Amino acid sequence: MKLIFEKSKPGVGCSVLPPCDVPDAPLSPQAARKTPLRLPSLDENQISRHYSALAKRVFGVNDGFYPLGSCTMKYNPKINEELADLPGFTGVHPLQPEHTLEGCLKVLDLAAQYLCEIAGMDAMNFQPAAGAHGEFTGLLLFKAYHQNRGDTARTKIIVPDSAHGTNPASAVMAGFSVVNVPSGPDGCVDLETLKAAVGPDTAALMLTNPNTAGIFDPNILEITRIVHDAGGLTYYDGANLNAVMGIVRPGDMGFDVIHFNLHKSFSTPHGGGGPGSGVIGCKSFLTPFLPLSGTCRAAALPSPEAGPSLSIGRVRAFRGNFLVIVKALAYLFSLGRENIPEVARNAVLNANYLMEKLRDKFPPAYPGPCMHEFVISLEKLKASHGVSALDVAKALQDRGMHPPTIYFPLIVHEALMVEPTETESKETLDEAAAAFLSIYRQIQEDRESLHAAPRNTVIGRPDEAKAARQPVLRYTAP
Ligand SMILES: *Cc1c(COP(=O)(O)O)cnc(C)c1O
16 A cells, blocks of 8 residues: 555645635745745545545444453443533643642542542542553652662562563663563462562562453462561552452552553553553552642542652653543443443453353463453464464454464463453453354364464564564665
8 A cells, every 4th residue: 555645746736715805914934944844735535535435445343343362452432432522621731720620539539439449549640641651650668668668778670471571671760670570380370489589679570460361360368478578569550440340449459559551441542652551559558649630539539739749850841641530530430330240241251252152263371260351372273283383363353353462471482372351241251252163164174374363464474573673764865
């Protein structure tokens, strides 16, 4: 497909500006452009077709099943978009006087109350714009807490090897070093290894529970106790809350800080680079360190007394991505107290249903039951038939679905990480299982053809290393 610049023809256009009826006010020569602005010239029909053609090349939740593990690509009800589009929310400016923003401040307050209740935390801060940004902010709180107590030896963050890659990256960005602890054969944290890893240099542990293998760690209370006993703090990576929301609270598991990805579990679409929100929550002893703007406390807590600020400062302008928070609140209101746990139950049910339908031919890496996602290992199929996780993922694309996450978590060889989400019907799950099983037959009958998949997509097998290392992000005019 040609770029819009390549379709451009000089002189073609669709500008319909009326003649200017005020006198020209020429710019000074220093401020004026030396060369004309390079904009494509096309007629309206061509522009419309260009963008429609681009839209057809994309695969999203509106096109089909999208079980991308760890990403929670669920259907987001359109009503929440409409509510976030109300002029009272879109027409405000963060520098307006507070008394003219009362409705919006109430939204933040209510969202904080509910998120505190779901997380088992005492305060929320809305500034972080994404999950990794929330991690970074949470780790800065830990750093400020230890430093404020004069405990400067705590420089290490413990991260299990099943962690999302952002965890060690955020720890390094926040100035810590990372201690990687290997998981046990059951995919969970090995208690003896953890005991050996903690000490007077431990700043904190970062953990995802259920972890990226879709397993809820049965020793979670013991794990957070071991870290606290050693003087460390505990960070809950709550990017995906689908398995536990309304059922069990990270604060009750012994965690001090959590981040949510509102753009995964709470009704903001993601994957296209749009705005997100990595809201962080913390226990009350950490609230003095939160960014001053964008913080809301649970109803029971008084505001802090005025005094020298211990705040880590700002991590972003103003109070965060406000409209994302509106959508999260609309979503929570529409579900209500009784249906929030229902989301979690259905997410877990759907994952277990699909895992069991595939178990014989595509064995899970851990026996299960799983939580909101499960991981298949194709290690044996690769050894016996030479077919990789990548081949299966590409073959699924030919069958009209988005492939699962592949080669993650890193601790599972030839991993396919499947997260169906609660918004898919039994029919969709049955169709997905049928697609997987037809690939299994293709492996038995004609495995060579799999290496040529996909055949039905616009792009087949791009050079992924080159796309990541040498991305071409700008058009250079010839
Ligand atoms: C998605 C995800 C993150 C990072 O979130 P971003 O918004 O992409 O920065 C962190 N941890 C886990 C477990 C995730 O799934």
